Amino acid sequence: MRKWLPLVAICTGTFMLLIDVTIVNVALPDMATDLGTSFSQLQWVVDVYALALAALVLGAGSLADLFGRRKLYLIGLVLFAVASLASGLAPDAGFLIVARALQGIGGAIMFATTIALINTSYEGRDRGTAFGIWGAVVGASAALGPILGGALTELSWRWIFFVNLPVSVLAVVLTLAAVHEAKQPGAPRPDVPGIVLFSLGAGGLVFGLVRAASDGWGSTQAWAPMVAGLVVLAGWVFVELRRPAPMLDVRLFASRSFTGIMAGALVLNAAAFAALIYMSLWLQSIGGLSPLEAGCVFIPLSALSFGVAAFAGRALQNRPPRLVLAGGLLLVGIGSLLLGLVDGDSTWRVLVPGLAVLGAGVGMANPTLASAALASVPRERSGMASGAVNTARQLGFALGVAVLGSVFTARAGAVLSGAGASDPSGTASALTAGQAGQLIGAAPEPDRAGLTDLFASAYAGGLRDVFLVCGGLGLLGALVVLLLVRAAAPSAGHQPQARPQGAPADAH
Structure with a gap:
């Protein structure tokens, strides 16, 4: 049993850092009430963590190769724990956003070392088993976040962060006791210019999208950072093409399969x-x-996501990745369109069928992503490909939250404007910040019933458009994968090697 302690240590940290991507969702209304946050601040509480993961997970891998993977994993754990404590003690929204950014940096350092630690801790059949268990933990984490977040928020929203402290202590103790140190001889220096440029470019793009949700798409405050972010990302590509050991070899995108x-x-x-x-x-x-009740609504998503990944994963791994990924994205698209049946009179029950189909799609696609990415690149680029998948996941989440914010406020504002509400855009922003109850409570008694119905219609309208956009994205993603990804199944046993950066790499 002792031989599995390293895996327990690694999976404990992995589960904790990934569940924190979505654990805050159910706590947002309580956060908004307690801290008096705006809608854009709520978006940043969610987005800044995912953005830090996306921007730094590739670059952190080279630090792990250079200075030691166990050492970096422990540093990430400690930073994550300290940032979690700061998040739980946050006196205002600005402090919480900064603490969440630090939490994301710690999570990126941890995430960048996990595969390499498994790779050096196990061999042969045990290695395959370890990667399978780790993959199941990765797949379940995001889906379980809302449920666990709902349970903890019943105590206080601050407990969604405080709970990380004992878990971090357990992970540190297990890592010190069971995980051996490993470095990469001759590992390249970190690609600091690449890390900085990618972080600034992605951050500017997301910042502009968040501003667009609150200020409108015609605002200079929205367009300026978006344009600047795209320019910086173009500069990042230029720099990466000329570096001997880039954080991401952008030439990999010459492969249609890798791009897909x-x-x-x-x-x-x-x-x-x-x-x-x-x-x-x-x-x-x-x-x-x-x-807690809101968190339990997401049980169909969590259960189907985990169940399909766990019980159908082995069979799906032998199928052509283009069919598995496209099938999963197709189900995600269909599930989102089913969620789009919501209207002003709907209750939580209308979400159940769509969440179930969505969960099945996530469970189908998630386990195949990493193996398909590894199969699409030369073996010496396996770690880089694995890290790129993690980057794409978190960047997709961060961009999605920002874009959907604009979709939501635009539709909710249009419904409010059509009903003759005063300051429809301001009211829409207040609704998205979870302030419907306060707005209704502040209105004269005779107007409250009408306001309740109006806010329900406005929110349902915004939510419906959000789901339609998600449905379209899922269907479009399925088509892109079918057109670009090769038909061959991943080669058996193609596990990452032991280095993650510009050369043979694996710490992602």
């Missing part, structure tokens, strides 16, 4: 998980559910 898989990873997280923030707000602020 990266697009599939980005779309999967955008279409499947980015809408959860808006569902959680609707269930509580309009539906009147408690955080």
Whole structure:
């Protein structure tokens, strides 16, 4: 049994860092009330964590190769724990956003070392078993976040962060006791210019999209950072093409299969998980559910996601990845369109069929992404491909939350404007910040029933458009994967090697 302690240590950290991508969703209404946040601040509480993961997970791998993977994993755990404590103690939204960014940096350092630690801790059949268990943990984490978040928020939203402290201590103890140190001889230096440029470019793009949700698409405050972000990302590509050991060899995108898989990873997280923030707000602020009740609504998503991945994963791994990924994205698209049946009179029950189909799609596509990415590149680029998948997932989530914010506020504002509401855009932003109850409570008694119905219609309209966009993304992603990804199944036993950066790499 002792031989599996390294895997327990690695999976404990992995589960904790990935569940924190979505655990905050159900707690957002309580956060908004307690801290007096705006809608854009709520978006950043969710987005800044995913953005830090996306921007830094590739670059952190080279640090692990250079200085030691166990050492970096422990540093990431400690930073994650300290940032979790700071998040739980946050006195205002700005402090919480900064703490969440630090939490994301710690999570990226941890995530960048996990595969390499498994690779050096196990051999032969045990290695395959370890990767299978780790993959199941990865697949279940995001889907379980809302349920666990709902249970903890019943105590206080701050407990979704405080709970990380004992888990971090356990992971540190297990890592010190059971995980051996490993470095990569002759590992390249970190690609600092690449890391900085990618972080600034992706951050500018997401910042502009978030501003567009609150200020409108015609605002200079929205367009300027988006354009600047795209220019910086173009500069990043230019720099990466000329570096001997880049954080990501952009020439890999010359492979149609690799490009299709990266697009599939980005779309999967955008279409499947980015809408959860808006569902959680609707269930509580309009539906009147408690955080725990709202979290339990997501059980079909969690159960089907985990069940399909666990029980059908082995059979699906032997199928052509283009069919498995496209099938999963197709189900995500169909599930999102089913969720789009929501209207002003709907209750949480209308979400159940769509969440079930969505979960089946996630469970079908998720386990295949990493193996398909590894099969699409030369073996010496396996670690880089694995890291790129993780980057695409988290970037898709961050971009999805930002884009869907604009979709939501535009439709909700249009419904409010059509009903003659004063300041429809401001009211829409207040609704998306979970303030429906406060707005209704502040209105004169005779107007409250009418306002309740109007807010329900506005929120349902915004939510419906969000689901339609997610459905379209899922269907488009399925088509892109079918057109680009090769038909061959991944080669058996293609596990990552032991280095993650510009050369043979694996810490992702």
